[in-house]
Amino acid sequence: MCGIYLDYQSAMPVDTRVLEFAERYLTKEFGNPSALHSVGLAAKSAVEEARRKVAELINAPDPSNIIFTGSATEANNLAIRGTAQRNAAKGKKVLASAIEHISVINAMKDLQKGGFQLTLVPVDSAGIIDLAVLENQLSKDTTVTSVMYANSEIGTIEPIKEISQMVHDKGMFLHVDAVAAQGRIPIDVQKDGIDLLTISSNDMYGPQGAGALYVNPKVKLQPTLLGGGQEKGLRPSTENLFAIAGMGEAARLAKLEMDQESDRLRPIRDSLIKEILKIDEAYLTGHTTIRLPHHASFRFSRIEGESILLTMDAMFNIQVSTGSACSSRTLEPSHVLLAIGLKHEQAHGSMVTTLGKYNNQGEISVIAKAVSQTVQRLRALSPL
Amino acid sequence: MCGIYLDYQSAMPVDTRVLEFAERYLTKEFGNPSALHSVGLAAKSAVEEARRKVAELINAPDPSNIIFTGSATEANNLAIRGTAQRNAAKGKKVLASAIEHISVINAMKDLQKGGFQLTLVPVDSAGIIDLAVLENQLSKDTTVTSVMYANSEIGTIEPIKEISQMVHDKGMFLHVDAVAAQGRIPIDVQKDGIDLLTISSNDMYGPQGAGALYVNPKVKLQPTLLGGGQEKGLRPSTENLFAIAGMGEAARLAKLEMDQESDRLRPIRDSLIKEILKIDEAYLTGHTTIRLPHHASFRFSRIEGESILLTMDAMFNIQVSTGSACSSRTLEPSHVLLAIGLKHEQAHGSMVTTLGKYNNQGEISVIAKAVSQTVQRLRALSPL
Numbered sequence: 001m002c003g004i005y006l007d008y009q010s011a012m013p014v015d016t017r018v019l020e021f022a023e024r025y026l027t028k029e030f031g032n033p034s035a036l037h038s039v040g041l042a043a044k045s046a047v048e049e050a051r052r053k054v055a056e057l058i059n060a061p062d063p064s065n066i067i068f069t070g071s072a073t074e075a076n077n078l079a080i081r082g083t084a085q086r087n088a089a090k091g092k093k094v095l096a097s098a099i100e101h102i103s104v105i106n107a108m109k110d111l112q113k114g115g116f117q118l119t120l121v122p123v124d125s126a127g128i129i130d131l132a133v134l135e136n137q138l139s140k141d142t143t144v145t146s147v148m149y150a151n152s153e154i155g156t157i158e159p160i161k162e163i164s165q166m167v168h169d170k171g172m173f174l175h176v177d178a179v180a181a182q183g184r185i186p187i188d189v190q191k192d193g194i195d196l197l198t199i200s201s202n203d204m205y206g207p208q209g210a211g212a213l214y215v216n217p218k219v220k221l222q223p224t225l226l227g228g229g230q231e232k233g234l235r236p237s238t239e240n241l242f243a244i245a246g247m248g249e250a251a252r253l254a255k256l257e258m259d260q261e262s263d264r265l266r267p268i269r270d271s272l273i274k275e276i277l278k279i280d281e282a283y284l285t286g287h288t289t290i291r292l293p294h295h296a297s298f299r300f301s302r303i304e305g306e307s308i309l310l311t312m313d314a315m316f317n318i319q320v321s322t323g324s325a326c327s328s329r330t331l332e333p334s335h336v337l338l339a340i341g342l343k344h345e346q347a348h349g350s351m352v353t354t355l356g357k358y359n360n361q362g363e364i365s366v367i368a369k370a371v372s373q374t375v376q377r378l379r380a381l382s383p384l
Numbered sequence: 385m386c387g388i389y390l391d392y393q394s395a396m397p398v399d400t401r402v403l404e405f406a407e408r409y410l411t412k413e414f415g416n417p418s419a420l421h422s423v424g425l426a427a428k429s430a431v432e433e434a435r436r437k438v439a440e441l442i443n444a445p446d447p448s449n450i451i452f453t454g455s456a457t458e459a460n461n462l463a464i465r466g467t468a469q470r471n472a473a474k475g476k477k478v479l480a481s482a483i484e485h486i487s488v489i490n491a492m493k494d495l496q497k498g499g500f501q502l503t504l505v506p507v508d509s510a511g512i513i514d515l516a517v518l519e520n521q522l523s524k525d526t527t528v529t530s531v532m533y534a535n536s537e538i539g540t541i542e543p544i545k546e547i548s549q550m551v552h553d554k555g556m557f558l559h560v561d562a563v564a565a566q567g568r569i570p571i572d573v574q575k576d577g578i579d580l581l582t583i584s585s586n587d588m589y590g591p592q593g594a595g596a597l598y599v600n601p602k603v604k605l606q607p608t609l610l611g612g613g614q615e616k617g618l619r620p621s622t623e624n625l626f627a628i629a630g631m632g633e634a635a636r637l638a639k640l641e642m643d644q645e646s647d648r649l650r651p652i653r654d655s656l657i658k659e660i661l662k663i664d665e666a667y668l669t670g671h672t673t674i675r676l677p678h679h680a681s682f683r684f685s686r687i688e689g690e691s692i693l694l695t696m697d698a699m700f701n702i703q704v705s706t707g708s709a710c711s712s713r714t715l716e717p718s719h720v721l722l723a724i725g726l727k728h729e730q731a732h733g734s735m736v737t738t739l740g741k742y743n744n745q746g747e748i749s750v751i752a753k754a755v756s757q758t759v760q761r762l763r764a765l766s767p768l
Contacts, residue, residue, distance in 0.1 A: 319423050
């Protein structure tokens with residue numbers, strides 16, 4: 001790559017220090033953590049070290065609260081389906097914000113097929129959850145409530161502390177998908193009152209193939225995958241040692257460097273927003289201030305986000321996103337942009353930029369110029 | 385590691401050529417295959433190249449028949465639960481051999497809770513499935529039959545062609561877990577008549593974090609994990625690019641080198657068996673000839689497999705297994721060894737050795753001497 005990559009939300013490079021730390025587990029210390037011999041015990045010890053590092057990142061009371069999974073999607077499934085199904089006797093209502101990740105929404109919809117009642121709580125035009133509706137909908141039979149820490153498409157940060165208070169007032173459990181926020185802003189499961197928290201390795205410069213679910217020991221789960229006894233029986237499969245060890249190291253580095261890196265990116269992000277908003281009929285999506293420090297998302301009237309993405313890539317070698325990569329090959333407008341009140345044609349004009357460690361202030365004028373030229377060009381071609 | 389590793393069934397080092405091929409996907413070409421820009425398209429193309437290589441290894445008619453998962457356990461779950469649940473209207477019977485991997489058995493038992501009728505088909509004392517019982521139990525409402533290609537604990541290879549013929553005679557589908565056999569003996573889903581085949585990356589010197597399910601297009605599945613549309617919606621989660629690309633390269637190398645490597649290992653394995661059987665009251669488990677070329681498994685009377693493993697490791701730096709690593713931390717005797725007719729105390733005396741690319745003939749006398757001394761020592765200590 002020699003262009004400008006602005007799509008850190010959809011995939012991140014592995015930090016070279018993480019790779020240096022974890023690569024030994026590919027070719028040299030490659031044991032199966034369940035094996036009882038010394039090679040297996042060394043592998044087990046690497047997994048437990050990673051568990052401690054991940055626990056520290058989110059201030060989990062104990063490393064044993066961390067369950068490693070193969071991805072954040074898996075962790076979301078385990079949190080939602082695993083809790084709801086195990087605790088179905090206590091109630092068959094589930095709640096989520098309307099802007100959750102597709103893995104949360106689809107896990108909830110699967111529960112609906114199994115007789116659960118699902119309510120999607122609306123958000124305002126900046127993407128903040130409607131706390132009055134949430135409070136009104138919560139009851140003592142709401143087995144799981146799931147609200148994300150921050151949204152990956154619009155960058156808005158949710159008021160997790162208030163939400164957890166409301167959920168706990170009913171004696172129920174809160175699941176938080178923190179994939180967009182982790183490693184960007186501090187997350188403290190104890191202070192925030194989070195019962196189940198999803199994070200992912202790659203979203204903090206760790207290798208793909210590892211996610212984690214923090215589980216408050218009060219929450220009883222059942223596995224969504226059946227097999228061996230790994231991860232307390234909650235995630236069977238031989239542990240992915242390289243990815244787990246790498247995730248641990250990535251978590252350690254994130255804890256150390258997150259504040260500094262976010263302080264570095266915030267003014268770059270602000271410059272980018274300032275420049276882009278100079279373009280005619282360009283609008284910021286998401287909250288103006290309560291947003292992730294690396295996140296700038298926009299919409300442009302009369303043009304398609306997909307055309308913006310393709311033009312920016314082909315003409316300027318700048319990689320942006322037009323929403324969630326998970327659904328980017330569909331023609332449906334983003335459910336997040338519809339939920340903040342955009343019309344279909346407005347939602348289609350979306351461009352999402354997410355900054356990372358290889359971006360710098362010097363790139364902003366280049367990016368702004370490229371976006372401006374792209375928008376002009378596409379509008380000139382547009383029949384609208 | 386500077387000892388002698390004989391536990392390739394529980395974890396394998398990544399082939400250095402695989403690592404060299406795939407490491408670019410960690411730090412340089414790290415795109416999300418669902419992203420529409422050039423970095424995403426390059427990632428997608430790497431996934432499709434891997435799909436072709438995996439399809440070629442097992443002679444799948446088309447690369448699109450391959451669904452990448454995060455592990456073999458996941459692939460087994462998808463094959464069994466995904467097929468049975470999707471086709472429940474056609475019948476609620478499921479069959480498996482009594483010596484299947486725990487992920488197959490537990491996926492089947494989960495179906496049982498959902499009203500399916502499960503039959504475990506017995507095997508003979510060498511571990512070969514009882515074809516008469518299988519044929520007798522098969523009916524037109526047997527939605528899924530699952531029989532492994534070969535067993536990882538006793539090395540026995542099952543008569544898959546005859547089994548698939550029987551299953552197809554009833555118009556039903558055969559799932560085969562090929563994890564122990566893949567890359568050791570040739571597998572051809574067309575000639576063998578396999579409808580669903582599970583393989584894993586690490587079991588052929590690829591990185592952990594990727595498995596694959598071959599799916600005959602006649603078989604309709606539903607996902608066991610809910611989320612985005614990756615892998616035709618059957619395995620949501622951003623693709624693990626490094627593991628998938630690595631699995632592809634590992635499959636390519638396995639196809640090229642498997643026969644030669646198995647021919648190299650077979651006589652080494654035979655020497656090992658010959659030497660070990662000189663020990664008093666040492667017995668081979670599994671079939672004497674119809675077994676995997678790298679696999680030698682034994683039982684010793686009056687001693688515990690766990691003690692053998694620990695002594696071999698501590699005194700001789702030789703790593704062996706005492707059964708399946710997936711259940712090695714339980715005290716239960718192996719269901720495989722019980723299924724071949726061993727009594728509990730006999731099953732507890734098991735030692736499994738699996739050879740790999742770093743083993744050679746020169747090690748055999750060292751291993752045999754170590755096993756002999758270990759057995760003598762433990763028997764001297766034994767109260768039995």
